[in-house]
Amino acid sequence: MNILFFLIGCSILLALIFLAAFFWAMRSGQNDDTYTPSVRILFDDEVIDPVKKIGDKDHI
Amino acid sequence: MLKEKSAAIHSVCFHCGDKVLEDSFQTDLKTFCCAGCKAVYSILSKHNLSSYYVYNDVPGQTQKGIKQNLEYLDVEEISAKLVDYQDDQITIITFYIPAIHCSSCIWLLENLHELLPSVLKSRIDFLKKQVNITFKNEATTLKNIVELLASIGYDPLISLQDVVKEKTTNLADRDLLSKIAVAGFCFGNVMLLSFPDYFGLGDFEKVYARFFGWLNLAFSIPVVLYSGRDYFISAWNNLKAGRLNLDFPLALGIAVMFLRSLYEITTHTGAGFMDTLCGLIFFLQIGKWMQQRTFHHISFERDYRSYFPVAVTIIKDGIEKSVPLAALKIGDRILVRSMEIIPADAILLKGTAEIDFSFVTGESEPIMKSLGEIVYAGGRQTTGIIEMEVLKPVSQSYLTQLWNNDAFLKPKNGIKTFSDTASKYFSFALLSIAIASATYWLFQDSNRAMASFTAVLIIACPCALALSSPFTLAAVISIFDKNGLYLKNNAVVEELAKIDTYVFDKTGTITSPQAASVSFNGEINDGQRQQICDLARNSGHPLSRELTKHISLKEKFIACYYTEKIGRGISGIVDGNHVKLGSSAFLGLPLIDSFEQTSVHVMIDEKYLGYFKFNQPWRKGFKNVAQRLNNQADLHLLSGDRDHDKASLIPFFTSASKMHFEQSPQNKLEYILNLQNAKRKVLMFGDGLNDSGALKQSDLGIAITDNINNFTPGCDAVLDGKSFQKIPMFIQQAKDAVKVIHFSFAISLTYNIVGLFFAVQGLLSPLIAAILMPVSTITIILFTTLAVSAFARKNNLI
Numbered sequence: 043m044n045i046l047f048f049l050i051g052c053s054i055l056l057a058l059i060f061l062a063a064f065f066w067a068m069r070s071g072q073n074d075d076t077y078t079p080s081v082r083i084l085f086d087d088e089v090i091d092p093v094k095k096i097g098d099k100d101h102i
Numbered sequence: 103m104l105k106e107k108s109a110a111i112h113s114v115c116f117h118c119g120d121k122v123l124e125d126s127f128q129t130d131l132k133t134f135c136c137a138g139c140k141a142v143y144s145i146l147s148k149h150n151l152s153s154y155y156v157y158n159d160v161p162g163q164t165q166k167g168i169k170q171n172l173e174y175l176d177v178e179e180i181s182a183k184l185v186d187y188q189d190d191q192i193t194i195i196t197f198y199i200p201a202i203h204c205s206s207c208i209w210l211l212e213n214l215h216e217l218l219p220s221v222l223k224s225r226i227d228f229l230k231k232q233v234n235i236t237f238k239n240e241a242t243t244l245k246n247i248v249e250l251l252a253s254i255g256y257d258p259l260i261s262l263q264d265v266v267k268e269k270t271t272n273l274a275d276r277d278l279l280s281k282i283a284v285a286g287f288c289f290g291n292v293m294l295l296s297f298p299d300y301f302g303l304g305d306f307e308k309v310y311a312r313f314f315g316w317l318n319l320a321f322s323i324p325v326v327l328y329s330g331r332d333y334f335i336s337a338w339n340n341l342k343a344g345r346l347n348l349d350f351p352l353a354l355g356i357a358v359m360f361l362r363s364l365y366e367i368t369t370h371t372g373a374g375f376m377d378t379l380c381g382l383i384f385f386l387q388i389g390k391w392m393q394q395r396t397f398h399h400i401s402f403e404r405d406y407r408s409y410f411p412v413a414v415t416i417i418k419d420g421i422e423k424s425v426p427l428a429a430l431k432i433g434d435r436i437l438v439r440s441m442e443i444i445p446a447d448a449i450l451l452k453g454t455a456e457i458d459f460s461f462v463t464g465e466s467e468p469i470m471k472s473l474g475e476i477v478y479a480g481g482r483q484t485t486g487i488i489e490m491e492v493l494k495p496v497s498q499s500y501l502t503q504l505w506n507n508d509a510f511l512k513p514k515n516g517i518k519t520f521s522d523t524a525s526k527y528f529s530f531a532l533l534s535i536a537i538a539s540a541t542y543w544l545f546q547d548s549n550r551a552m553a554s555f556t557a558v559l560i561i562a563c564p565c566a567l568a569l570s571s572p573f574t575l576a577a578v579i580s581i582f583d584k585n586g587l588y589l590k591n592n593a594v595v596e597e598l599a600k601i602d603t604y605v606f607d608k609t610g611t612i613t614s615p616q617a618a619s620v621s622f623n624g625e626i627n628d629g630q631r632q633q634i635c636d637l638a639r640n641s642g643h644p645l646s647r648e649l650t651k652h653i654s655l656k657e658k659f660i661a662c663y664y665t666e667k668i669g670r671g672i673s674g675i676v677d678g679n680h681v682k683l684g685s686s687a688f689l690g691l692p693l694i695d696s697f698e699q700t701s702v703h704v705m706i707d708e709k710y711l712g713y714f715k716f717n718q719p720w721r722k723g724f725k726n727v728a729q730r731l732n733n734q735a736d737l738h739l740l741s742g743d744r745d746h747d748k749a750s751l752i753p754f755f756t757s758a759s760k761m762h763f764e765q766s767p768q769n770k771l772e773y774i775l776n777l778q779n780a781k782r783k784v785l786m787f788g789d790g791l792n793d794s795g796a797l798k799q800s801d802l803g804i805a806i807t808d809n810i811n812n813f814t815p816g817c818d819a820v821l822d823g824k825s826f827q828k829i830p831m832f833i834q835q836a837k838d839a840v841k842v843i844h845f846s847f848a849i850s851l852t853y854n855i856v857g858l859f860f861a862v863q864g865l866l867s868p869l870i871a872a873i874l875m876p877v878s879t880i881t882i883i884l885f886t887t888l889a890v891s892a893f894a895r896k897n898n899l900i
Binding site: 046047050054057060064065069073075077078082084086 | 230280295
């Protein structure tokens with residue numbers, strides 16, 4: 043049953059990695075603005091060619 | 103579909119959606135309302151940025167406003183204060199742009215580099231309406247960037263005070279989030295490690311129990327020392343100041359729980375309460391986070407500095423130069439352009455001054471000033487350029503000296519909330535029960551004395567109690583927010599419930615700043631309209647002015663034989679016709695003045711044509727609001743205006759002694775102070791700078807505005823003008839919220855009593871504590887949220 047000590051050690055290590063990931067995300071400002079990225083992701087990457095018509099389906 | 107749409111769009115501006123009045127602004131088969139909107143469209147389409155119009159219909163803002171003078175941005179001492187960071191190569195600056203309102207705005211402003219390649223990066227924070235721009239110094243200047251933003255319709259609001267949110271709020275937010283993360287992480291692990299103990303461990307598993315105990319101890323150390331640190335600091339500071347707040351029993355509970363668990367684990371006498379401890383701190387931090395959540399998009403701390411311009415143009419030796427506002431000296435000759443604000447008390451030297459003081463004094467009509475007259479700071483010049491000589495420095499002018507008043511120097515008295523009051527008694531009761539039970543056991547069975555003493559402090563640790571207020575108030579605030587009332591913080595809700603006296607400002611607060619709606623009953627043709635307009639133009643009476651503004655035709659004829667009977671009507675010969683405007687008595691008609699609204703009757707060449715109906719310019723629902731508030735409280739009126747509306751306001755304020763006209767900002771402040779000295783809880787509704795003193799002095803100051811992005815004076819809450827008729831509902835909701843808090847206090851006390859039943863007997867097992875704490879917390883969260891939304895439904899707020 044000594045394997046339990048090892049497994050608990052592993053699980054705690056894993057949890058600590060997640061905690062560290064959270065801290066990294068927060069330090070890099072990901073929690074400062076939680077709204078704008080949700081809009082930003084819907085934009086097209088490229089600026090649209092002006093010749094292309096503006097269609098109704100493109101409306102978000 | 104596309105065809106239908108373009109036909110529909112034809113009558114509204116493609117850029118901003120305003121009605122198109124003339125067809126002169128067209129390009130690419132699209133119609134615009136003004137040259138400004140058309141210019142923005144041309145810039146965008148030239149740079150392949152037409153996608154702006156794809157993401158939303160009519161995403162733009164009207165461009166009919168007047169563009170600012172931006173010369174001052176080239177003055178180094180001003181620009182240095184505005185930028186976030188600057189080195190040899192790049193500059194980083196954050197602007198507050200009120201026009202940001204939709205996804206197209208985000209898209210366009212984040213593609214600024216398409217318009218100006220020297221912009222390296224632009225990032226939007228949508229909720230704060232801020233854009234953070236990095237640009238290369240060598241290729242462009244701050245002024246160019248602002249001009250670029252202005253040219254596409256996103257004028258930044260530039261001010262030296264409180265427009266761009268400080269970075270420090272972000273850091274405080276992050277600090278709390280880190281504490282929650284640490285507490286949550288440890289709570290989860292400790293829960294897992296404590297579970298085996300609850301189900302009972304066999305003898306051969308005892309070795310694990312010790313191992314788990316030590317691990318629990320390790321996990322709880324960061325929780326207590328890092329996440330729970332604030333409670334010890336706050337309790338100690340309050341104790342030093344002779345106060346017992348809710349943090350005292352919390353800190354005591356945390357400390358006792360930790361020490362007892364430490365003892366049990368190190369001596370192998372028990373499993374300790376580490377899971378309860380970590381859970382407690384985790385939930386408390388979440389409650390704190392609920393309490394601290396604020397509305398980033400609104401500023402409550404503004405004073406005259408954010409209303410006044412950042413810089414002023416002065417004329418020195420015939421040369422125009424921009425100087426910072428604070429550097430303005432007595433004797434400087436300043437230049438004020440049309441629609442600019444007069445920055446300091448000054449003498450008019452040159453030009454025609456017609457100044458709109460509505461925001462400063464509450465006077466609704468622009469005032470003409472002649473050369474040599476003193477003009478007080480804060481007014482807005484409405485016609486052409488004027489030159490003036492400064493009489494007093496900015497900080498000592500008639501308007502700004504209000505900020506030297508005591509009310510602004512000392513912070514507002516801390517609002518005493520229900521939980522502050524209750525926690526004092528709670529702490530006393532808790533300590534006496536703990537000591538009483540310890541004393542009892544000392545004589546009965548001295549081994550259990552310590553156990554029961556600590557158990558009482560652990561079980562009665564007021565977690566649910568501490569969460570009652572934050573969760574209730576956070577729920578109320580978010581309901582208010584959706585209805586257009588934005589509160590500065592949680593405590594305002596409780597304060598709102600206590601108010602017994604309401605004081606209203608008049609201009610802009612109970613009157614709508616938009617012009618009164620005028621309609622004509624009867625038949626009239628365009629020629630006759632022209633004649634009426636040309637006659638009414640001659641009179642200074644407010645109704646005549648409204649009428650002229652309503653018809654708004656250019657002057658064509660000159661009225662001859664003009665006569666005015668004050669308060670009754672006007673007559674004259676226009677274009678050969680005898681035109682009479684006025685009351686029915688003035689026109690010799692049978693008395694038909696029994697209309698609710700004010701009316702002006704029209705007679706041309708002795709023929710009665712009908713009448714213009716003026717709807718009262720009161721805000722929508724004012725009558726209803728006044729009636730409902732009158733039932734439960736006292737209403738007062740403080741106006742900077744002259745008393746021409748006195749008669750029509752009497753029904754709302756019950757007696758003339760509660761209505762005061764021609765009040766200076768200082769008078770208003772003192773009036774509130776007098777009411778407070780008579781033990782009244784005063785709520786002030788205001789909108790202008792002249793109300794600032796009163797808003798600050800009152801127990802609760804609410805600023806009313808029709809556009810929450812506009813300047814509002816410092817206050818405790820901002821009310822959207824559209825929600826004016828909801829005021830009684832807001833007050834009822836606040837009162838209900840206090841009831842909810844009282845009730846949830848009762849619930850959490852019940853849980854405490856159940857726990858105490860075990861605790862005083864010294865029988866508290868970790869399992870009971872571990873169950874009781876989360877169950878009581880969850881009950882409170884559910885109860886407050888559901889009760890608040892039930893009351894909101896009752897009050898028609900959702």
